[in-house]
Amino acid sequence: MKRDALTLLRDPVTMAPLELEVFEADGNEIIEGLLTCETRWYPITRGVPRLLTGDVRGDYSAFVEKHGLQDRLGFEPTSQPPASSQVETNKTFSDKWRRFKNYGFEAEHQKFLGGWFAKKFGLSSADELPGFYRQAESVLEIGPGSGFNTRFMAEHCPGPVVSIDISEAADTTYGNVGSMPNTHVVQADCNLIPCEDDTFDFAIADGVLHHTPDTRKATEAVYRKVRPGGRFFFYVYRQMGAARQFCDQYLRKHLSPLDPEACYQACEGITEMGRELSRLNATITLEKGIPLLGIPPGEHNVQRLLYYNFLKCFWNDAFDWETNNMVNFDWYHPHDAWQHTEDEVRGWLRDFGVTDYAINDANPNGISVLLRKPD
Ligand SMILES: C[S@@+](CC[C@H](N)C(=O)[O-])C[C@H]1O[C@@H](n2cnc3c(N)ncnc32)[C@H](O)[C@@H]1O
Structure with a gap:
């Protein structure tokens, strides 16, 4: 500190x-x-x-x-x-970020993740990210995990970047970025952020708020810390189609109570399926789709079709086997992992008095929101 x-x-x-x-x-x-x-x-x-x-x-x-x-x-x-469900959720992430300290820091990861952030912010390419962060004098980051994005933001934001994580992920973040002159890594709960309200130019909570006991409450708690006129980006899980929900609930019921090591092992079959479907590199065209399951007509990559609509069998060649398996573990192990509809999220924003915002489905698994707090 x-x-x-x-x-x-x-x-x-x-x-x-x-x-x-x-x-x-x-x-x-x-x-x-x-x-x-x-x-x-x-x-x-x-x-x-x-x-x-x-x-x-x-x-x-x-x-x-x-x-x-x-x-x-x-x-x-x-x-x-x-808040015992948070205690349970913390076990997943303390363990995950002890194992995957380098996540996001390797060149291949950065290429993928840079494009990903740009899409979620509604920018046309990763080249626009430095300019995006440079506009913020101060940043509040919730749930930094390894800290790969903390580093990127701290390199481009002229002022302090305060990174808050409730689990021992904070130690991994600190190990990776603590020596940068403008980073402040704190272990704290985003529901009880140890900073004054109306402070930060930009806040970001990417894939975090749905891992708290109450996503809406956590979203509001972070929003309070943004200064009037400042911006807040958050990404929360989207409620998926019926078949995916059914599989997810069943798998979570069995995988979430396992200790992390046993869960990593149990996820290997899911990861293998993702890899093999991905290697197929096959597409099918559905003239009718299955609207009841949320599957639209049109051309579908087979791996994506299964991934989005039946079970999370992630695979990306930019990552090694362990990291791909971790992404699947990350979906099925946390005690709390709430899913939300776009209407629900719009309702929260209405309640907060936010009118200037963009919702983006760059990632169909989630809802990406970039908002500006009223002056
Ligand atoms: C899925 S990881 C996301 C990490 C990073 N944002 C990324 O995209 O790689 C979720 C992170 O949120 C943290 N987290 C969960 N609940 C939290 C809370 N109530 N307050 C602060 N951080 C929390 C976890 O410890 C974990 O590091």
């Missing part, structure tokens, strides 16, 4: 300013320390401030003992209502 993060960070519950005590530093970077306000304390460990409350808060007894804080920290943080 950098010392100047103190100007941005607040107690996530009361928004009170935080006081910093440094136990170990490396230049401007605080490796171990303590953040306090009147009634709460939060540790900084391995460079990351851990601004968590309630049942997602870690066990910091070793930290307290190491720094002889037992007598001083008599007050325990008050807890928020139980």
Whole structure:
């Protein structure tokens, strides 16, 4: 954590300013320390401030003992209502981002992901991304995972990029981008963001909000942090056709309770099917389609037809076997992975008072929204 993060960070519950005590530093970077306000304390460990409350808060007894804080920290943080589904979801992502630290940093990944972001923002190519980010003086990123996009944004955004992840993914993000001069990586819940409202020029939550207990609530919590006139991009899962929902529910019921390693293994058959269908490189033409299952008439790539309408059997040659398998694992393992309709999302935006927005189906599995908060 950098010392100047103190100007941005607040107690996530009361928004009170935080006081910093440094136990170990490396230049401007605080490796171990303590953040306090009147009634709460939060540790900084391995460079990351851990601004968590309630049942997602870690066990910091070793930290307290190491720094002889037992007598001083008599007050325990008050807890928020139980969020045990978030605790379960965090297990998926703490494990995933420990395994896939390099995701998005390799040249092949970047080519694919750059095009992907451009499409989701409604830009004509990845070449427009630097200019897109340069318009923002400050960025709030929710759920950075490996931090590949944190790095890209921090390279182009002139001001601070605050990246918030609730799971131990925050350690992976910090390991990858913590040394950049304008990044601030924080372990926190997007429902309790430790920053003032109306602050950021741009906020982004790509594939994150549907992994919280309540997608709408999380979307609103992030929206509050965007300054009037600022922009917010989010991507949430779209409710798919009936056959895909049926398969997904069945597979999730069996795969989600497994420990991550067992689930990775169980996903291998799905990944193999994606790879083999992809190798077929075959298309079929349906004159009628199956409207009841959401399958339109027209030409369909066979792998995509199965992928979008029956089960998520992802395969992309830009990734190795393990990474492809991880993408399928990522769909079936998280405890919370809500799907939404476009009408539902439009309803949220109406409730928030947003009128200036674009919804885009660059990825048919999801709903991509780029909005501007009213001035
Ligand atoms: C599927 S990953 C997406 C990572 C990255 N945005 C990407 O596209 O590669 C979802 C991330 O959201 C984080 N996450 C889930 N619930 C969260 C919450 N309530 N607050 C902050 N982060 C959360 C997870 O820990 C995980 O790192």
